[in-house]
Amino acid sequence: MKQKIIIISALLLLLALVAFMVKDFFFNKPGDNNPYKFELENIRKGDTSMTAYSETGQIKTSLAEIHGIATDNSGNIYVAGKDGVEVFDASGIAVNKFKIEGIAQSIAVVDNDNLFLGMLDHIEIFDKNGKQISKWNSCGEDAVITSIAVKGNDVFAADAGQKVVYRFDLKGNLINKIGLKDPATGVPGFIIPSPYFDLGIRKDGNLWVVNPGRHSFEKYAFDGTLLTSWTKASMAMEGFCGCCNPSNFAFLNDSLFVTSEKAIERVKVYKTDGSFVCVVATPDQFEEGTKGLDLAVDNQNRILVLDPAKMLVRIFELKKQ
Amino acid sequence: MKKALALIFVVFLFSVQLLNSYGIQRFPKPEFESGYIQPETLLPSPRAEVLAIMDIAVLILSLSVVSWLVIKKRNRNGVFWMSLFALAYFGFYREGCICSIGSIQNVTLALFDKSYLISLSALIFFVAPLVYTLFFGRTFCAAVCPFGAIQDLVAFSPQKLGSRINAVLGVIPYIYLGLAVLYAATGTDFIICRYDPFVGIWRLDASFGMFVFGGLLLVTGIFIARPYCRFLCPYGVLLNWVSRFSRKHLTITPSNCIQCRLCENSCPYDAIDMPVTTKNPDDKRTMGRKLIFITFLIPILMLAGGWAGSRLHEPLAGVNAKVRLAKQILNPVTGKDQTETFEIQAFKSQGKQQKQVFAEASEVLHKFYIGSWILGGFIGLVFGGLIAGWLITKHRTDYTPNKGTCFSCVRCVDYCPVKME
Numbered sequence: 001m002k003q004k005i006i007i008i009s010a011l012l013l014l015l016a017l018v019a020f021m022v023k024d025f026f027f028n029k030p031g032d033n034n035p036y037k038f039e040l041e042n043i044r045k046g047d048t049s050m051t052a053y054s055e056t057g058q059i060k061t062s063l064a065e066i067h068g069i070a071t072d073n074s075g076n077i078y079v080a081g082k083d084g085v086e087v088f089d090a091s092g093i094a095v096n097k098f099k100i101e102g103i104a105q106s107i108a109v110v111d112n113d114n115l116f117l118g119m120l121d122h123i124e125i126f127d128k129n130g131k132q133i134s135k136w137n138s139c140g141e142d143a144v145i146t147s148i149a150v151k152g153n154d155v156f157a158a159d160a161g162q163k164v165v166y167r168f169d170l171k172g173n174l175i176n177k178i179g180l181k182d183p184a185t186g187v188p189g190f191i192i193p194s195p196y197f198d199l200g201i202r203k204d205g206n207l208w209v210v211n212p213g214r215h216s217f218e219k220y221a222f223d224g225t226l227l228t229s230w231t232k233a234s235m236a237m238e239g240f241c242g243c244c245n246p247s248n249f250a251f252l253n254d255s256l257f258v259t260s261e262k263a264i265e266r267v268k269v270y271k272t273d274g275s276f277v278c279v280v281a282t283p284d285q286f287e288e289g290t291k292g293l294d295l296a297v298d299n300q301n302r303i304l305v306l307d308p309a310k311m312l313v314r315i316f317e318l319k320k321q
Numbered sequence: 322m323k324k325a326l327a328l329i330f331v332v333f334l335f336s337v338q339l340l341n342s343y344g345i346q347r348f349p350k351p352e353f354e355s356g357y358i359q360p361e362t363l364l365p366s367p368r369a370e371v372l373a374i375m376d377i378a379v380l381i382l383s384l385s386v387v388s389w390l391v392i393k394k395r396n397r398n399g400v401f402w403m404s405l406f407a408l409a410y411f412g413f414y415r416e417g418c419i420c421s422i423g424s425i426q427n428v429t430l431a432l433f434d435k436s437y438l439i440s441l442s443a444l445i446f447f448v449a450p451l452v453y454t455l456f457f458g459r460t461f462c463a464a465v466c467p468f469g470a471i472q473d474l475v476a477f478s479p480q481k482l483g484s485r486i487n488a489v490l491g492v493i494p495y496i497y498l499g500l501a502v503l504y505a506a507t508g509t510d511f512i513i514c515r516y517d518p519f520v521g522i523w524r525l526d527a528s529f530g531m532f533v534f535g536g537l538l539l540v541t542g543i544f545i546a547r548p549y550c551r552f553l554c555p556y557g558v559l560l561n562w563v564s565r566f567s568r569k570h571l572t573i574t575p576s577n578c579i580q581c582r583l584c585e586n587s588c589p590y591d592a593i594d595m596p597v598t599t600k601n602p603d604d605k606r607t608m609g610r611k612l613i614f615i616t617f618l619i620p621i622l623m624l625a626g627g628w629a630g631s632r633l634h635e636p637l638a639g640v641n642a643k644v645r646l647a648k649q650i651l652n653p654v655t656g657k658d659q660t661e662t663f664e665i666q667a668f669k670s671q672g673k674q675q676k677q678v679f680a681e682a683s684e685v686l687h688k689f690y691i692g693s694w695i696l697g698g699f700i701g702l703v704f705g706g707l708i709a710g711w712l713i714t715k716h717r718t719d720y721t722p723n724k725g726t727c728f729s730c731v732r733c734v735d736y737c738p739v740k741m742e
Contacts, residue, residue: 007480010544011490014552017537018493021516024530025640 043235043264044283050237052269052278053303055285057315059092068107068118069306069313071298077313079306080104080117085130088313090298098130105195106158106294108148116155118145123157123172136172147198147248149207154222156207160197163190165209167222178224179209187226188214196247196262196292203254212244217257217274230274237268238276250295250303258303260293267293267305267316280316281305323398327405327474334413335525373442376419379410380449380465387464388457390731391571395741397731404464404473412467417520421446421461422468422556423513425498426505433506450556454563458570462550462560462728469728471519472547475539479546479589487591488707490552491726495703498555499696507688509641513555546589550728561725571722571729575741578719585720587736592727597717611712619705623698630697631690638689647682650675 065082072078075090082103087096106118113128121143125133139145144161154175155168165178181189190197191213199209206227207220215233220226232239240246246259256277257270265286269277280303286293290309297303303316368376383403390399411420419427419440424447431439450461462469482490497513504510514520518535521527527535541548550557564570573584573593584593603611630637638644646664653665661669668678722733 003480006478006544007482010480010541010548011482011486013537013541014490014545014548017534017541018553020530020534025512025515026636 040264043237043241044288047237047279047282050279051282052319053280053316054319055281055314056302056317057092059088059313059315061086061311061313062094062097063311065103066306066308066311067103067105067292067294069294069296069304070107070109070115071296071304072109072113073111073299075299077296077298077304078107078109078115079313080107080115085115085117085126087128090300092313092315096128096130098126100124100126100130100132105145106147108150110150116148116150118148118157120144121161123148123155123168134172136168139166144195144197146195147200149199149201151201151205151207156199156201158197158199158209160192160195163192163197165190165199165207165220167224176224178207178220178222179211179218180224185226187224188218191244193243194262196244198246198248200249200251202251208249208257210246210249212246215240215245217249232270232274232276237266237279247292248294250297252297252303253301258295258297260295260305262291262293265290265293267295267303281314323401327401330405331408331471331474334409367440373440376415377442377445377449380446383407383410383465384449384453384461388453388460391460391463391729392457392569395571395575395731395734397735400464400729400731401473404470407465408467408470408474410467411465412471412519412523415523417467417517417523419443419446420468420517421450421466422554423511423517425556425559426501426511426513429502429505430508434508451559451563454560454567456568458567458722458724458727458729459557459560459564460729462557463730466550467523468519468554469547469550471522472539472542472549473730475542476546476589477543480544481586482545482591484591487551487726488710492700492703492707493552494555494558496700497553498558499699501555503637503689503692503696504640507638507641507685507692509638509685518549547728551590551726564727565725567724570724571727571731571734573720573722573733574737574739576739578721579739580719581738582720583738584733584736587733588722588727589732590726590728590730592723593733594715594717594721594723596719597714603714608713615705615709615712618708619702622701622705624701626697626699626701626704627694628697630693630695630700633697634689634693635686637693637696638686641682641685641689643678643681643685647678650678 059077061079061081063079063081063084063086066079068080070078076095077088077090079086079088083101084097084099085104085107086094089095100117102119104117104119108116110116114133115126115128117124117126121138121140123136123145127133139157139159140162142161143159145157146160147158149156153170155170156178157166157168159166164180167175167178169175179187179190181187188211190209190211193213196212197210199207201207207222209218209220210216211218211229214231216229216231218226218229233241235241240259240261242261242263245261245263247262248260250258252258252269255272257272258267258280259270260267265283265288267280269280271277286307287309290307292306292308294306295303301318305314305316307314383406387400387403390396390403411417419442424443427439427443428447430437450465453460464470501513504512516534518531518538521531522535538549545551580596585595587593639648642664646668649662649665650668653661
């Protein structure tokens with residue numbers, strides 16, 4: 001009896017293998033086994049064990065397009081985009097809105113409440129009521145100003161089009177360029193295949209710039225000297241992947257980096273040395289294909305994620321446990 | 322003990338292969354501005370001629386040594402160790418390529434496609450085992466084919482299947498051979514290579530599905546010895562035919578069979594023909610009727626098979642790239658979330674005319690129509706042969722290896738109390 005069962009089982013297994021061959025050859029649709037298919041499904045799945053933040057609020061914006069987000073010392077939230085800037089208080093209530101001409105790709109708020117807007121190829125400065133204070137000269141016809149940071153009398157602007165960081169004075173005079181490839185000084189040059197190029201200044205006075213094509217963060221002195229860098233290239237959650245990531249970042253507690261990525265939309269936190277800390281938001285929390293998740297951190301250490309696909313400012317806070 | 326040593330040897334071969342295939346999947350960092358120029362995609366250069374000749378030399382030498390061990394020395398141990406050598410050389414070192422089984426397709430393609438030049442090694446790998454089989458039986462299967470070697474290693478508890486099951490399952494290799502020839506002749510695919518169950522094991526690079534396929538075949542092989550060789554191998558069909566005419570085939574006894582029946586259950590492949598001593602053998606009239614029946618039956622089965630095959634020529638041709646492309650052009654994917662297939666995208670980028678694609682597909686379909694007639698007729702013939710085998714009883718007085726299905730593994734010899742003087 002036992003022998004019969006063994007034989008029947010083995011025969012059934014053999015026939016199943018033959019059936020597999022027939023099914024695979026004749027009935028599999030073309031493309032079912034495409035070995036070149038770029039599979040992101042597993043990467044897109046959220047890993048809750050790494051996620052230390054939860055979404056606690058959303059602010060609906062009313063601009064036609066949204067591109068940049070910034071906060072001030074009072075906790076107000078500034079959103080810049082097509083033809084306007086919208087201001088919300090910390091609770092998400094709209095407190096101001098003013099028009100601008102054109103599309104603001106980036107925004108920075110300085111202590112005196114002046115707003116610096118990156119208007120594609122030039123910078124415009126407004127006061128908090130929306131009155132234009134000045135309009136600087138174009139940085140060039142290929143310029144795309146994607147990020148602005150201000151420290152004292154220095155204004156830094158990231159130009160994704162010409163792959164360089166400008167250092168201006170407060171009047172818009174160019175002081176020097178930063179990040180141009182220079183093997184003599186070890187500056188690798190920025191690799192920016194798509195127009196997402198962010199920078200920020202930490203309170204210690206150092207300028208950090210994303211080199212997205214290298215999946216790196218580079219720290220520069222204001223004179224353009226490369227001080228240090230860290231790189232995290234990986235398909236895993238702990239790294240950056242794709243052609244060019246991260247697309248945006250902000251400082252948290254002035255010691256951590258909050259980063260956002262495109263293609264595999266996710267927001268994460270890293271230490272200054274580049275070691276991975278935690279996940280803020282996983283890809284499944286965003287619409288597939290969302291790009292330009294600009295970031296800001298407010299005075300309550302809440303992480304504000306600008307979601308251009310949903311036209312929202314999404315607020316993430318550290319989980320209580 | 323011998324098998325344990327062999328398994329240790331195979332584990333060693335696996336570990337060597339693991340070292341070879343070790344590698345880190347590196348993330349390609351973009352270097353758009355460094356002046357780096359992407360190299361053109363190159364095809365791997367062919368195996369050096371001297372190494373190809375070495376493969377042929379090893380094949381011939383192995384066939385000679387194994388044939389000598391089987392026919393002259395009747396030495397099971399020698400055959401066993403030679404099979405391990407074949408596993409190491411043709412399996413793990415040569416990574417299963419080139420192999421005699423797959424060479425059927427090379428030969429077929431060379432016959433049907435004038436632009437295809439078959440390599441010398443492919444030709445020799447196809448011909449040499451057949452030639453040796455014609456003289457010495459299937460000594461190639463005994464210990465030169467790595468497929469047989471790896472399956473032999475796992476045949477721990479082989480069960481007897483019975484002649485009916487063996488006969489019915491034995492039809493599968495004929496169908497597989499017919500399909501392999503059809504697809505190679507039409508330039509569609511090398512299906513023997515596509516469904517090579519062990520090449521992924523030699524190379525440790527198979528897809529998950531093929532690893533499972535090969536693994537399950539080995540699991541099956543624990544209870545059904547050499548399942549691939551017996552019930553799938555298309556080259557085995559050719560060897561089976563040729564072996565029936567082999568000049569010197571392994572015999573169980575070196576002298577006269579003393580009917581001790583000790584060898585009766587010795588063959589794990591059910592390849593020993595038992596003595597048939599029916600009390601009432603068919604009289605001449607009955608035999609004549611049977612022969613007439615078979616004479617009419619086989620052509621009918623062939624015609625029916627051919628007709629049925631011809632009805633299936635379109636589905637059979639559906640896997641051909643040209644036919645598939647033509648079908649996709651005629652019935653483009655229009656689902657909400659579906660985009661164009663890679664084939665359509667590639668076709669559009671080539672700037673080819675649709676008319677040309679349809680003409681090519683039509684030509685392929687015509688080839689399949691003829692090929693399907695032949696394939697169906699061939700399968701009809703096989704079934705006819707199967708029925709004939711059941712109807713006509715051969716009378717035997719001794720225990721003899723079936724010259725067609727015997728792998729010349731020499732296991733049975735050790736059971737025979739009659740020894741060579």
